Amino acid sequence: MSTPQPLATLSPEDLAGFLAERRAAYAALQAKGLSLDLTRGKPSTAQLDLSNGLLHLPTTTTDRSGADVRNYGGLEGLAELREIFAELLWVDPEQVICGGNSSLSLMHQVMTFLMLWGGPGSERPWRDEPTVKFICPVPGYDRHFTMLADFGIEMLSVPMNDDGPDVTAVKALVADDPAVKGMWIVPTYANPSGSVCSEQVAAELMSMPTAAPDFRIMWDNAYAFHHLTEDEAKSADALSLASAAGNPNRPLMFASTSKITFAGSGVSVLAQSSENKAWYLKHLSLASIGPDKVNHLRHVEFFGSPDGVRAHMRKHREIIAPKFAAVNAALTAELAGLDIARWSQPTGGYFVNLDVMDGTASRVVALAKEAGIALTPAGSAFPHNLDPNDRNIRLAPSFPPLAEVETAMAGVATCVALAAAEKLSQ
Missing domain, CATH: 3.40.640.10 (Type I PLP-dependent aspartate aminotransferase-like (Major domain))
Structure with a gap:
């Protein structure tokens, strides 16, 4: 398998071929009829279930002082x-x-x-x-x-x-x-x-x-x-x-x-x-x-105790860490080496920061929406929703099941590549 070449260095003929391939991939994505949501950093049902014990508490009506x-x-x-x-x-x-x-x-x-x-x-x-x-x-x-x-x-x-x-x-x-x-x-x-x-x-x-x-x-x-x-x-x-x-x-x-x-x-x-x-x-x-x-x-x-909180958060980690790994895997598989995007690989928190080619973030979000994948609007991470470079997209993989994250992120990667190819072909 050949090493991917930075997209901006392709010949006009090779870029046209790349664009055609990505348009075909995007058409196939649209044909799946997806309805997936990566817009907000919400805990998943599995994460909420970790705290169901709260529903049976407290067992008393007084604090330690007797109040x-x-x-x-x-x-x-x-x-x-x-x-x-x-x-x-x-x-x-x-x-x-x-x-x-x-x-x-x-x-x-x-x-x-x-x-x-x-x-x-x-x-x-x-x-x-x-x-x-x-x-x-x-x-x-x-x-x-x-x-x-x-x-x-x-x-x-x-x-x-x-x-x-x-x-x-x-x-x-x-x-x-x-x-x-x-x-x-x-x-x-x-x-x-x-x-x-x-x-x-x-x-x-x-x-x-x-x-x-x-x-x-x-x-x-x-x-x-x-x-x-x-x-x-x-x-x-x-x-x-x-x-x-x-x-x-x-x-x-x-x-x-x-x-x-x-x-x-x-x-x-x-x-x-x-x-x-x-x-x-x-x-x-x-x-x-x-x-x-x-x-x-x-x-x-x-x-x-504080250790109880720490132990509880390790359970959360077991649920959501694979989803963040899936985001990185999908973006790497489709975009690595093309020099059209970079993304964070966080060691904590609820989001992945995706920077795409300047001037294409809004297009990526629109393409994703048309393919049934909801993303946070481009520019949301900036005051007044104005990203001066139109490059930033916030990804929130915590809520959907792992399989849906994998599907959604493969689709997002397709949209990033297509938007970049379109811009370079102008």
């Missing part, structure tokens, strides 16, 4: 649950608040509080600032960007590298502009690149001078425990790094069990400095008299 979890109170969340996640996130239990099923809701609450009242160190509410800007590593998480857009916050893109955000670019943006109030980061197995923020990069982010005295880093640790290999990445200790640098209020750390237990009825976590915590609880107390402590106790009984 009735069915009643009002406990705004910070159940102490036992906070201790479990404090160890997992390498923070102090006193820094942790546990809430409802969605860390995204916590993020939105924090942003709302900052806009309405400002935070510790703010000169005024952010809504009274002439302009508010946020740094957004790209490719990144679409829901972060749509939230900022809804608040009317200007987004400044910086590259997301293998070891985290481009620190040089970030420093240049924050140094002289007080309107730059914060940034988003998914530090461990980033969405969608799978990057892991190094300790060095994290330290620089927490210590860098900023023109805004109330600069915040929204540290979304959504995938901190979602390992795909036995070599488990350790998330940088953002709170300790910030405190040591004299910026204890800079990071706000979020996490949840949305992809650990039940996506719709898990628990969420917010870890922060003592001053940020007092500020957050002050405003939260006007909206809530306490979270769902019954569900908190249910999770405490189900996991038992």
